Amino acid sequence: MIERIDALAADIDMTLTAKGMNLHETVKEAFDILHRNGVLLGLATGREIDDKLKHQGSLWGLDYEFDFIIGMNGGMIYNLADDSMWSTELMTREELKEILLYMLPLIDEH
Secondary structure (H helix, E strand, O other): OOOOOOOOEEEEEEEEOOOOOOOHHHHHHHHHHHHHOEEEEEEEEOOOHHHHHOOOOOOOOOOOOOOEEEEHHHOOEEOOOOOOOEOOOOOOOHHHHHHHHHHHHHHHOO
């Protein structure tokens, strides 16, 4: 049995909302209750963390921003408390191109 929740992270697209859509009022109410009770709220997404994502709370009509954001499927983390960002080294275009060229024969076989 869960006795206490310290933090909650939720995926955005097709979990909290359809891509580019607003939050349902029920979700806003749930976030408000959690926020008032000291639960850290975060977003988890495959997207790169940008300024728009950092302000997603106000864009959705919340009176606060999310405490943290996990972006790039775990490759980036943003902490609102100290406005800090952590990220792994992202692949260069050349590395990505090399991987795609490596995978091309597998796609052609399929």
